[in-house]
Amino acid sequence: MPVRMSESSHGSRGKGVGLGLALASALAFGGSGVAAKPLIEAGLDPLHVVWLRVAGAAVVMLPLAVRNRALPRQRPALLAGFGLLAVAGVQACYFAAISRIPVGVALLVEYLAPALVLGWVRFVQRRPVTRAAALGVVLAVGGLVCVVEVWSGLGFDALGLLLALCAACCQVGYFVLSDQGSEAGAEAPDPLGVIAYGLIVGALVLTAVARPWTMDWSVLSGTARMNGDAVPAVALLAWIVLVATVVAYVTGVLSVRRLSPQVAGVVACLEAVIATVLAWVLLGEHLSAPQVVGGLVVLVGAFIAQSSTPAKGAAEPVSSGPAESELAVRETVV
Structure with missing residues (x-):
């Protein structure tokens, strides 16, 4: 049966399930770079790895696309946006970034996204943000300065950092689009159908960009080196x-539907920690002390920014005068 959101999902039980799903998504996403980098170093182009990832997942999710075959007619813009940004954009930029800079650094740059979601709330949704939220953004940017070690003349590849930042921008689209329709109750689009068609759209776009027919398929029949150990590709x-x-996508989208883009973004920050630790243990990518401290500051800043953002649908604070109070009541009703 399609997964539908009910009113009970907004209760404590639904939030608990949502947090569990968000944590599972962070764990699943966190291992992608660690598994992909050995394939890239074995000879596969980053775009080819992305295409294999998205196309393979699209095939797995194809039965759900068939079950929700009316969805492209009902929500074409949502599916196109999810495929272009949340699938093709995030994965292509991230995998291209880790081919030039360490996995941990790429993830920490990418996880400026929760702070960027705050910009979406403030300038697109036109909702005010608190000073604590603004402080969180400042901390996140300051931590990023430590991660990339600006004082040493930008020790990492500038293009790799730019690609990681592009992945962060695309990830904002992932959180925002995953939340579309969450308030529509039984009329909300099936999240599994959205994922399935998003993967199909992403696979089609990446096929044109990556040109998989030029890929060295023999790499997949061999082994890749993970910190000196041979692993079947x-x-x-x-x-x-x-x-x-x-x-990762199934648990991530379901978590956003049960929580909100802001709360899910906070939990998703754990992906950066998980990926950095895995890269340290499995790939031997060691970060310096300032980079570790900077990474922690990035995550703390993202957490403060998101936890201080007004909840979705909450009434905004206004003056206590009669006119302002009446206006607040009208806006809440609307």
Whole structure:
């Protein structure tokens, strides 16, 4: 049966399930870079790895697309946006970034996204933000300065950092689009159908960009080196497709539907920690003390920014005068 959101999902039980799903998504997404980088170093182009990831996941989710075949007619813009930004954009920019800079650094830059969501709330949704939220953004940017070690003359590849920042911008689209229709109750689009068609759209776009027919397919029949150890390339690909894509997207979108883009973004920050630790243990990518401290500051800043953002649908604080109070009541009703 399609997954539908009911009013009970907004209760404490629904929020608990949502937090569990968000944590599972962070764990699943966190292992993608660690599994993909050995394939890239073995000879696959980053775009080819992205295409394999998205196309493989699209095939797995194809039965759900067939079940929701009316969805492209009902929500074409949502599916196109999700495929272009939340699937193709995020994955292509991130994988291209980790081919030039360490996995941990790429993830920490990408996870400026929760702070960027705050910009969406303030300038697009026209909702005021608190001083604490603004402080969180400042902390996140300051932590990023430490991560990239600006004082040493930008120690990392500038293009790699730019690609990671592009991934952050696309991830804002992932959080915002995942929340579309969450207030429509039984009329909300099936989130699994949105994921399935988003993967299909992303696969089609990436096919035109990556040109998989030029890929060195022989790499998949061999092994890749993970911190000196030989690992079957096909096993790494299976992990990327099934766990780091299918499981990650399903649990991530369902968590946003039960929580909100802001709250889900906070929990998703754990992905950066998970990926950095895995890259440290499995790939031998060690970060300096200032980078570790900077990464923690980025995550703390993102947490403060998102936890201080007004909840979706909440009435905004206004003056206590009669006219302002009446206006607030009218806006709440609307």
